[in-house]
Amino acid sequence: MSDAFPDAGLLSLVQWLSPAFPTGGYAYSHGLEWAVAQGEVADGAGVEHWLADVLRHGAGRADGILLAHALEPGADMAALTDLARALAPSAERLAETEQQGAAFALATGAVLGVALAPRPLPLAVGQAACTLGLPKAQVITLYLHAFAANLVSCATRFVPLGQNEGQRVLAALHPLIQTIAQEAAMAPLDSITTSAFRADMASMLHETLDVRIFKT
Template sequence: MVTVAPWATTTRIDMAMPDRLSLIQWLSPAFPTGGFAYSHGLEQAMAEGLRNADGVASWVADVLRHGGGWTDAVLLALVLRGEDADQLTDLARALASSAERLAETMDQGRAFATTVAALTGRSQPERPLPVAVGEAARHLALPAAEIIAHYLHAFAANLIAGAMRFLPLGQVQAQVALARLHPLIDTLARQAATAGRDRLEGCCFSADLAAMRHETLDVRIFRT
């Protein structure tokens, strides 16, 4: 007797698949947000001596846990739960720790909103990136934790891809570094999905200071 795995049957249909594919498209490197131009301060850290895959992965993990990754995740969760997007836009702007960080989230959010509006026909006001993603993703039949996990994965993947362009870091090394972040991304996404405004906290001084110093870096390939 041959046992057929459930995923191999043609009658089993995932009704959320179209929404999931939309989310994957929105957070893909091919989506025109210009994310490739931003390093979140990582370029400065690499210029100051962060030169290997383990160091980059550790730096990105700290940003996910304690810095912009975490605050973005909570802001995204709040929008998905229906909180006022105008208020969260003001809050997200206030949470930006430097001029470059503010430009990073606003520029990408503006580009994201413009393209999603063209795709969906729904009005998308200009917002910081996590708020813009949350407004668009409210309409998707997907769990909040899944949406947040995809967002954080795209966030981390963009930074590691940036490190590949700056360092002698091979593709396999970069993919291993990203894969090692998967358990952390899963944990943070689940925590953020139920977090309230009181969890909007950050303590990632090294990354914040790197972003500030990057404003005067003489030779650079990233805008932040």
């Protein structure tokens, strides 16, 4: 049995993507709150199906590709930022990625002792994680896992799901997360497409909910 410890860079990334890191991710549901309120997502199976589509066809894959390119040495972060903003399908989703990204950059900058520019979340993660020397696919896998885990947590509180059911849903998404991360790590930038139309509409319709727990 090996006594080797995890790489220090990996431990840093795990810390940054932890629910305890002050990005405020718990306040954002990515439109899932509207779907639950309308009865479109009502149980664990529904949550798993919704999140699988968001990962495969929506922000999951798109963010993974953006993150992969942000990890490149000499990446044109200004151009990537413009693209990330253009990909946001609604005002709420733009606010979600920019507000979390700004909070992430502020917190990681404080930890690292450097000033990091506020950027959309996948790019903020990329500009910090490029210093860690980790494989792209590993960084993207942990990023997508944190994204899915946050939405499972939202569903656990709001559907509501039992804690065990929420963890079952997250575990069931692991193979898909790994597949998307491997593909995104090698994907050209112009391969970004999104077709999670119901999730995009949910983020727009969420803006008009009379009672909201989440910001998005």
